[in-house]
Amino acid sequence: MQRVSMENQYDDDLNDQDDDYEEEARGPSKSQLKREKLALQSLAERMASMPRSALERLNLSEDTWVALDETPRIKDHRALGRHWKRIANLLVREDMEAVQALMDGAEAREREANARHHALERWRERMIAEGDSAVNAFVEECPTVDRQQLRTLVRNAQRDAERGKPDAPRKLFRFLRETIEEAED
Template identity: 45%
Template sequence: MSTDLPDQHDDDAAERPSKTQRKNEMKALQALGERIIAMSEAERARLPLSEDMRFAVEETSRIRSHEGRRRHMQYVGKVMRREDLPAIQAAFDAMEQEAVRRDQAFHRLERWRDRLIDDTSAESLEAFIAEYPDVDRQTLRQLIRNAQSERQREKPPTNARKLFRLIRETAGMPR
């Protein structure tokens, strides 16, 4: 019988995470908590957080002492253990994907602006109007001419900015 006990003890030890592993998991939860705390209120509202977690996050802003904040972050990590981590990660992933799509759309509009300013033929202008037929054509042409003139005279790109604003508004992209 005594030979069975060490084997059983070894099995229990193999199933339990080590102290280092538990500490690393706790640090990861605290880091996730820090990331949530750093978010704006609107971004945080999109996360599936419990009332306890929302309260812990709000409480963080009232803590001024370094040691108090350190202890509070340990508490945040403890509260994070009860949260739906896969759902929170899914919300983070969705927000990141939105940011990537927004950045891609922004860069696409920047390329349109550069193409319209660089192209002295009417090809780019016609292509833009074909893609966005609701654009104010007169304003578009005027801003392109003014931006080209600014570039030639090495002036600040005031009209290029106005052109980009017009392109962005025409494409329906918010600020």
């Protein structure tokens, strides 16, 4: 009796190993492969929207360059979908680590620019709402600013905001942006 149970245990172990081997041999699921293809297509769209000078560091193949250069000429939505698939298939053959590093750097710069833009919008809205107290707080943050010009722009922006006109608030925003950029340099 004892011998039969040992043989059954051995057979069970072999079956478990066979199941593991079959799963490894099958590879990733269809869903996983589809997610990877869609991610590559999204990457292709982002790359096509980037300036060529940024992409030149990647040492892409000639076929990939040709496909990226064709993108602006394609107007039909369905054709564009096929085009992204074509670029995605070409990207599989490229150095994906370099591509991903470039895209991560571009995304980081974009997040930083968005954060800076939102901070400037908050300053502008605060200055329009609070007036001189917000101007004084900004002057403390950025002492090189022309205080008189800033106050004039704030008063004009407050007046135009009440009237529903966008001109003076836009001028105030541009002035704040230029002031911050000069202070960072």
